[in-house]
Amino acid sequence: MTNQTDTPSDAGQVNSRRRPTGRVAELWMLIFAAVIVTSALVLVQLNQNRSLSWSLAYYSGGYLAALAIAHLLIRRYALYADPLLLPVVALLNGIGLVMIYRLDLAADVAAVNRGEPTPTPQASLQLVWTAVALVFFLVVLLVVRDHTVLQSYAYTLALVGVVFLAIPAVLPSSLSEVNGAQIWIKVPGLFSIQPAEFAKIALIIFAAAFLVSKRTVLSTAGKRLFGLVLPRARDLGPLLVALLLALAVLVRGKDLGTALLLFGTLLAMIYIATGRVSWLIIGLLGFAGGAYLAYRLFSHVRVRVDIWLDPFGDPLGSGYQLVQSLFGLGTGGIFGTGLGAGRPDIVPFASTDFIMAALGEELGLVGVAAILLCYLILAERGIRTGLAAQDGFGTLLAGGLAFSLALQVFIVVGGVTRLIPLTGLTTPFLSYGGSSLLANYVILALLIRISVSSRRPPEPRPASPPVRPAPLSEANTEMVPVLSKSDPGDAS
Amino acid sequence: MKRPLRRLGTAVIVMIGLLLANIAYTQVIKADDYRADPNNKRTLVAEYSRQRGQITAAGGVVLARSDPVNDQYQYQRVYPGAGMYANLTGYYSMRYGPTGLERNQNEILSGDSPELIAGQLSDLITGRDPRGGNVELTVVPAVQQAAYTAMTDKKYVGAVVAIEPSTGKILAMVSTPSYNPNPLASHSDAVQRKAYNALLNDDPSPLVNRATGAVYPPGSTFKLVIAAAALQQEYTPQTPVTGKSKINLPDTGGATLSNFGGETCGNGGGADVSLTEALAFSCNTAFAQVAMSVGTVPIRRQAEALGIDVAPPPDIGVDLVGSRLGDVPDTAALAQTGIGQRDVAMSPFQMAWITATIANRGDQMAPHLIAKTTKPDLSVISQTQPESLGQAIPIPVADEVRDMMVASEKETLGSGAISNLVIASKTGTAEHGTDPKHTPPHAWYVAFAPADNPKVAVAVMVENGGGLGLDATGSKVAAPIGRSVIAAALAGGP
Numbered sequence: 001m002t003n004q005t006d007t008p009s010d011a012g013q014v015n016s017r018r019r020p021t022g023r024v025a026e027l028w029m030l031i032f033a034a035v036i037v038t039s040a041l042v043l044v045q046l047n048q049n050r051s052l053s054w055s056l057a058y059y060s061g062g063y064l065a066a067l068a069i070a071h072l073l074i075r076r077y078a079l080y081a082d083p084l085l086l087p088v089v090a091l092l093n094g095i096g097l098v099m100i101y102r103l104d105l106a107a108d109v110a111a112v113n114r115g116e117p118t119p120t121p122q123a124s125l126q127l128v129w130t131a132v133a134l135v136f137f138l139v140v141l142l143v144v145r146d147h148t149v150l151q152s153y154a155y156t157l158a159l160v161g162v163v164f165l166a167i168p169a170v171l172p173s174s175l176s177e178v179n180g181a182q183i184w185i186k187v188p189g190l191f192s193i194q195p196a197e198f199a200k201i202a203l204i205i206f207a208a209a210f211l212v213s214k215r216t217v218l219s220t221a222g223k224r225l226f227g228l229v230l231p232r233a234r235d236l237g238p239l240l241v242a243l244l245l246a247l248a249v250l251v252r253g254k255d256l257g258t259a260l261l262l263f264g265t266l267l268a269m270i271y272i273a274t275g276r277v278s279w280l281i282i283g284l285l286g287f288a289g290g291a292y293l294a295y296r297l298f299s300h301v302r303v304r305v306d307i308w309l310d311p312f313g314d315p316l317g318s319g320y321q322l323v324q325s326l327f328g329l330g331t332g333g334i335f336g337t338g339l340g341a342g343r344p345d346i347v348p349f350a351s352t353d354f355i356m357a358a359l360g361e362e363l364g365l366v367g368v369a370a371i372l373l374c375y376l377i378l379a380e381r382g383i384r385t386g387l388a389a390q391d392g393f394g395t396l397l398a399g400g401l402a403f404s405l406a407l408q409v410f411i412v413v414g415g416v417t418r419l420i421p422l423t424g425l426t427t428p429f430l431s432y433g434g435s436s437l438l439a440n441y442v443i444l445a446l447l448i449r450i451s452v453s454s455r456r457p458p459e460p461r462p463a464s465p466p467v468r469p470a471p472l473s474e475a476n477t478e479m480v481p482v483l484s485k486s487d488p489g490d491a492s
Numbered sequence: 493m494k495r496p497l498r499r500l501g502t503a504v505i506v507m508i509g510l511l512l513a514n515i516a517y518t519q520v521i522k523a524d525d526y527r528a529d530p531n532n533k534r535t536l537v538a539e540y541s542r543q544r545g546q547i548t549a550a551g552g553v554v555l556a557r558s559d560p561v562n563d564q565y566q567y568q569r570v571y572p573g574a575g576m577y578a579n580l581t582g583y584y585s586m587r588y589g590p591t592g593l594e595r596n597q598n599e600i601l602s603g604d605s606p607e608l609i610a611g612q613l614s615d616l617i618t619g620r621d622p623r624g625g626n627v628e629l630t631v632v633p634a635v636q637q638a639a640y641t642a643m644t645d646k647k648y649v650g651a652v653v654a655i656e657p658s659t660g661k662i663l664a665m666v667s668t669p670s671y672n673p674n675p676l677a678s679h680s681d682a683v684q685r686k687a688y689n690a691l692l693n694d695d696p697s698p699l700v701n702r703a704t705g706a707v708y709p710p711g712s713t714f715k716l717v718i719a720a721a722a723l724q725q726e727y728t729p730q731t732p733v734t735g736k737s738k739i740n741l742p743d744t745g746g747a748t749l750s751n752f753g754g755e756t757c758g759n760g761g762g763a764d765v766s767l768t769e770a771l772a773f774s775c776n777t778a779f780a781q782v783a784m785s786v787g788t789v790p791i792r793r794q795a796e797a798l799g800i801d802v803a804p805p806p807d808i809g810v811d812l813v814g815s816r817l818g819d820v821p822d823t824a825a826l827a828q829t830g831i832g833q834r835d836v837a838m839s840p841f842q843m844a845w846i847t848a849t850i851a852n853r854g855d856q857m858a859p860h861l862i863a864k865t866t867k868p869d870l871s872v873i874s875q876t877q878p879e880s881l882g883q884a885i886p887i888p889v890a891d892e893v894r895d896m897m898v899a900s901e902k903e904t905l906g907s908g909a910i911s912n913l914v915i916a917s918k919t920g921t922a923e924h925g926t927d928p929k930h931t932p933p934h935a936w937y938v939a940f941a942p943a944d945n946p947k948v949a950v951a952v953m954v955e956n957g958g959g960l961g962l963d964a965t966g967s968k969v970a971a972p973i974g975r976s977v978i979a980a981a982l983a984g985g986p
Contacts, residue, residue, distance in 0.1 A: 109563075115682030215493075268500055275496045315531045323531065329518045330526025331534045343534045365519040369512055376508045383501040387494055399497045406504040410511060419514040 019457040022083030023075055029087035030067050037063060037094030040339055044102045047340030059101055062127045063094055069134055074448065077141040082385060082451035088378045089429055089444050093130060093437075095371065096430035098339065099351070099358055100126050106345035122351055122432050129434040133441035140445035147449045151393050154209030158242050161202030164195040166249050180300075181424060182253040196250065196258040197439035200265075201446075203242060204404060207266050208396035210239050211273035215392065218274045239266070247290075254300055257411055257425035263287065264411075265404040272386075272399045308421035321348045325357035325416045336364025351432040353424050356413045371430070372413070379406035382447050388454035398450045401443050540586055541565045543868075545601045545624035547581050547593055549631045550863065556581045556594070558624075561679075569677040575670035576640045579701040580631065580810060580861070583673035587684045592701075593627060593861075596809055600625040600865045600873065623868040629809075630661035630863045630876075635948075638980030642973045643668040643954075650934075650954040650970075651702035653844035654977055657946045659878040660848070660857030662808065663981055664950075665841070671698035696955070704812045707837035708953060711922025712774045712966070713936045714832025716850065716893060719771055719779075721794035722786050723889045729896055732764035733778040741824040742784075749827055751776050752921065752965075772900040774919065776831045783830025788820045791829065797884040798846045798856070800838070808841075809861035815842035832922060844951035847938040850893050851916070851946035854885030898943050905967040910979055914943040917974070919966030932957030937970035941978045948981035950974050 038060045045056055067090050074081050101123035108118045144150060150157070168176035168183050175186045186192040211218070217235045243266055250259035267283040294301045303318055311319040311326065324347045332342065344350050344358030351358070360368045382402025389395045405428055415422035426436035518526075526532060544567065547556040555577045558567040569584045571577070582592020590598055603624040639652035643666060654664040671694075675687035691698055700706055723729070735757035738750035756762040757775035770778035783791060795817045796802060805812040818835020820826050828834035841859075849856045857878055864875040885893070897916035904919055920936030923929070935957055940949035952974040957964025 110681075112680070115680065268503075272493055272496045272500060275493070315529075326518060326522070327526050327529060327532040327534065329515065330523040331532065333519055333523045333527075343537055346533055360515065360519060365516055368515050368519070372508050372511055372515075376505065379504045379508075380501055383497060383504065386497050392493055395493050395497060399500060403500055403504065406507060410507040413511050414514070417511065417515050417518055419510060 019080070019455070021079050022081070022455075023071075023079065026074070026081075026083035026086060027071060029083070030071055030090055033087050033091040033094055034064055034067055036091065037098060040095065040098040041101065043338070044098060044105070044340035047338055048102075048105055050105075059097065059123060059127065063097060063130075066090075066093075066127075066130050066134060070137065073134070073138050073141060077138070078448050078452045080452045080455040080457075081448040082381055082455065084377060084381045085444060085448055085451065088374050088381070089440075092371070092374055092378075092429035095359070096355065096427075096432070097123060097126055097130070099344070099355055099362075099430070100432045102340055102362070103345055103351045103358065105340070106343075110345065125434075126432050126437070129437045132434065133437045136438050137441045137445045140442050141449060144446070144449055147394055147397060147446065147453065148391060150205050150397070151209040151212070154206045155238075157202040158206035158210075158238070161199040161206065162242060162245050162249070164202070165199035165246055167195055168253055169249055176253075179424075181255055183250070183255040183258070191434060194433070194435035196255055197435040198442075199246065200258065200262055200404065201401075201439060201442055203246060203262060204265060204269070204400045205397060206242060207239055207269050208393055208400055211269060211396055212392040215273050218270075218276075236270075239270075251294065251298075255424070256294075256301065256304070257415075257423035260411055260423060261404060261408050261425065264407045265400055268403045268407075269396055269400040272396055273392075304421045304423065308418060311418060321354070322416070322418060322422055324348065325354050326418060328357045328361035329417065332361035332364045334365045336360070336362050336367055338362060352426055353412060353431070354416050355427050355431050357416050359430075360417075372409070375406065375409045375428075379403065379409075381451075385447055385451040385454070389450050390454055394450045394453060398447055401447055405440075405443065537565075537586075539602050540584075541567070542602060543567050543623045544569065544584070545603070545626040545866075545868065547597075547601070548626065548628045549577070549633045549636070550629065551633065552628075553633045555629070556584075563679055565679050568679065571673045571677070574672045574674065575644075576636060576666075577631075578670045578673045578698075579667035579703060580629065580665060581673060582810075583676035585676045585684055585688070586679070587681060588676065588688055592810055593629075596811070597627045597862070597865070600627055603868075625868060625873055626866045626870070628863045628866065629861055630656075630663065631665065631861065632663045632981070634983065635664040635977060635981045636666060639664045639666040639973070639977045640668070640670075642976045644670075646958060646973075648954045648958045648969075648973070649696045649702070649956065650952070650958070651706075651840040652950065652952050652973060652977055653703050653841045654948055654950045654981055655844050655848040655859060657848040657851035657940060657949050658857065660859045661863070661878075662859060662861045663948060664977065665703045665810075665861070667700070667702040669694070669696060669698045701810065702840065702953070702955070704808075704810055704839055704841045707813055707815055707839050707842075708934050708955070709834075709836055709922040709924050710832040710838040710843055711920030711934065711936055712776075712779075712832060713843055713918050713920035713938045713951075714836055714838070715771055715774065715779045715830070716897070716918055716938070717795055717798060717800075717846065718783050718786070718791060718830050719767065719896060720798075720850070720885050720889055720893050721791045722767070722782050723892050724794070724886065725786050725790060727767055727782070727786075729768040729892050730766050733767055733770050733775075734781050735760045735763050735765040735770075735775065736777050737762065739777045739780060739827075741780075741827055743822060744824045747824065749776060749780050749831070768896045768899050771896045771918070772903045774900075779830045780827035781830075784823055784827050788826055788829075791826075792817055792820070794885070797882075798849060799842065799884075806859055808859050812841065813839055815839050832920060840951045840953040843936070843938050843953070844949055847940055847951055848946075848949035849884050850890050850897070851940035851949045852890075853887045853894075854883050854890035855887075856881045856884040894943060897939075901939065904971055905965075907972045907975075910941075910975060910982075913941055913978075913982070915939050915941040915975070915978065916943040916946075917971070919971060921965045930962070932959075932961050932964050935964050935966045935969035937966050937974040939971075939974050939978060941982065948978055950977050950981075952977070 041056055041060050045052055070086055104121040104123050111118045167185055173182055176182050176184050178184050183196055184192045184194055214235055246262055247259050270279045307319050307322055311322040315323045328344055328347050339362050342361040344361045347354045347357050379402045382398055386395045386398030389398055408425055408428055412425040412427050414420040426433050428440045544558040546554055548554050555573050556571050559570050561568040580593055582594045584590045584594045601624045635654050652666040655662055671691050675683050678684050737754055737756045738748045741747045741749055757765045757778055758769050758773045800815045801817055805814045815838045820829050825834050829836055845859050858881050860876045862876055865873040867873055894916050897918055901915045901917040917939035922934045925931035935954040937952045940946040952970040954969045958969040960969055
């Protein structure tokens with residue numbers, strides 16, 4: 001595998017029929033995203049009655065550099081990547097950066113008004129995190145040259161994932177708690193990370209590998225009951241153990257959003273693997289039971305549900321966040337106040353969990369719809385990648401990752417718009433936050449890697465026999481070359 | 493594997509579709525509710541970013557204006573008069589909300605009325621900033637200045653109210669100590685907080701509007717109301733009343749009520765005096781007996797006619813605390829009510845209004861502070877016309893009280909007499925507190941002038957004797973202030 005590259009080989013070795021790589025289209029779409037994001041930054045500045053400044057050049061320059069680097073990385077290491085994935089992510093990341101910058105301006109004004117020193121701008125940190133995320137992106141592309149290798153590390157990843165996830169639970173709360181949720185690993189003075197973001201990916205990979213290996217048993221064996229084929233629990237053992245451990249840790253740390261996300265994603269993956277609705281029904285029944293139990297057992301769950309049912313019951317107390325979010329959205333209306341012309345800073349956690357409310361206020365329904373459609377494109381391209389994948393593992397992994405993105409958007413955006421009870425989660429690529437950004441770029445790299453495997457033209461037959469033949473079980477069927485008449489070997 | 497994955501793709505479309513539908517519902521159908529919700533601070537912030545109208549005094553002197561500035565709120569509220577008008581204008585604070593006229597006239601000043609809300613939406617679309625209307629007061633800067641300077645020069649705690657008797661226009665309304673409203677309207681939260689906390693800790697509090705927002709025992713100034721009630725019964729100004737230095741209060745087991753300083757009334761050595769003399773020398777024993785003989789009902793009727801215990805109090809543009817007579821449960825209470833003690837509580841504004849009504853021969857004019865309101869282009873929205881509320885005191889009785897007040901002024905000490913000017917007045921030195929004999933009394937002076945053709949009626953109240961201690965009297969402390977205010981009011985052309 002080490003001698004594989006995605007760069008086209010010498011022309012003499014490639015079929016004359018070259019498959020389009022999609023890189024030109026990707027470049028144009030990236031330019032489109034760059035234009036939108038740069039214009040948005042300028043708009044913020046103008047609406048805030050500020051002159052165009054060097055900080056603006058810093059942000060837009062940094063963003064453009066990030067786009068260029070990502071594009072070049074893909075050209076070098078994933079030439080046949082799906083051309084839509086990166087531009088959509090770039091647009092979302094850019095819009096997030098603009099909104100975070102805009103909230104920085106508001107925070108500055110508020111600090112000056114309170115006579116406090118101006119806070120560290122989150123936007124510049126987010127730009128640094130974007131750079132780090134690109135490094136992660138590159139590392140994943142470099143290390144995972146073929147996504148199928150991940151299968152061999154499935155159990156290791158599951159173990160690492162669950163252990164990583166559990167670290168905050170054993171750390172003292174001074175090193176692990178932020179806003180009441182004990183889900184962080186804080187390195188004082190340096191950074192804090194949210195292990196759940198990474199554990200989620202590890203568990204999805206594990207689930208994909210596990211389900212592929214158990215697919216046949218899962219979709220056939222089992223007792224029938226009321227027309228449903230009940231699966232055998234022991235077939236799912238390891239997956240259930242990993243899931244229950246993860247859920248226990250998350251619920252204990254009050255990270256309901258991630259628990260919901262993980263549960264939903266793994267359930268969807270089981271469904272993809274087996275195609276059996278009975279699994280969905282069992283999963284949803286389990287969810288209903290768990291949700292009811294959580295409602296009865298945990299006061300913070302009850303509070304969330306009560307706020308959801310009646311946010312205006314205590315608009316200045318427990319319902320404050322959601323009420324402010326709804327006010328922001330309502331004030332924005334159809335067309336929004338315009339970037340920089342609203343007051344999204346009134347909504348608590350506007351740059352993280354509630355960034356969609358902030359965007360809804362300033363960009364209006366039109367802007368929010370555009371952003372949600374971006375997520376739809378992203379998720380559907382991911383699912384398409386899964387459909388096009390040539391191996392079951394690729395299908396499951398891409399499908400799981402893509403669905404997890406969509407579900408995360410559903411949970412957090414549904415929460416801040418009062419479609420469902422509010423559980424804390426970041427909005428992928430938009431929200432401020434290093435862990436979230438890094439993890440999502442890892443997901444992007446994995447999706448791109450899987451898309452390469454299906455979009456890449458078949459490897460031309462090497463001129464010489466392979467140095468290291470693949471094991472027979474993994475070997476491709478090969479075409480027998482038909483020697484042309486001009487072949488020297490056929491002369492005389 | 494492909495078929496379930498395709499179905500999942502459809503599920504994702506449904507999920508995003510649900511989000512979109514719900515957000516559309518929030519941002520389109522519920523949007524107006526959310527925008528108009530009182531808890532939505534955005535509406536408030538938008539209001540602060542508007543060019544607010546001006547508050548001006550008579551003659552166009554600016555008391556509050558909005559200057560364009562280069563920050564997110566675009567306009568800075570400025571009060572050029574600083575403390576002199578603070579009790580009237582109030583302040584326009586983002587943190588503590590508007591007070592005074594800034595609050596009471598907010599709809600005009602902010603350009604915010606139900607009709608204008610539709611206009612604001614179109615303003616949002618057209619990008620035009622809505623502007624507020626202006627409020628012009630009846631207050632005459634020269635009179636306000638005279639009153640404010642006289643009070644602050646002596647560091648008095650109290651209030652001065654001057655009213656034009658024939659129209660009910662409020663010519664001056666001062667409360668001291670005052671405060672500078674400018675830092676409270678600062679766009680800096682820190683500056684606002686610092687200023688506000690300093691005011692909260694100040695003692696005596698500058699945030700109390702002593703002219704309208706506080707009530708005090710009126711002491712002897714209340715004898716005007718008793719006299720007016722008595723003169724409508726069998727009394728005349730010449731009716732003899734007791735001149736004794738002290739009388740027993742009935743049903744109290746020997747409690748007594750005595751004259752100021754324990755003296756007999758006037759110089760009669762305890763012999764009866766006329767009602768006029770009793771008022772001029774402010775004899776407590778006489779008025780206690782007059783009150784007891786007139787009875788509670790006529791006194792209460794007269795008090796209510798003059799606006800006491802009337803709810804709601806007249807709308808003059810700033811909040812008024814209602815003045816009251818008290819329950820008058822027994823005869824002893826009635827005797828004390830007769831000298832403006834016990835439960836009688838008057839705001840300086842109320843005493844000025846009563847004095848103005850006497851000056852206007854009993855014809856009670858609606859008091860008002862707002863002369864007119866105008867649109868940003870200065871076209872008039874509303875203009876206050878003088879309005880009579882009726883004959884609160886019969887004309888002959890009001891004239892008799894006036895004459896008695898002229899006699900009273902002649903006996904009143906204190907500086908500031910104006911040559912060739914006949915003033916009608918009454919002083920008051922009101923005990924208060926839990927230990928009234930050892931607490932410096934409130935000093936009152938109510939007056940109008942010229943007596944035959946009144947142009948100004950004034951009430952002065954100085955809390956706790958203005959630093960003169962137990963020796964303080966209305967004539968020593970409050971009368972000079974009242975006379976200087978009268979002089980200022982008449983200087984413009986008597």
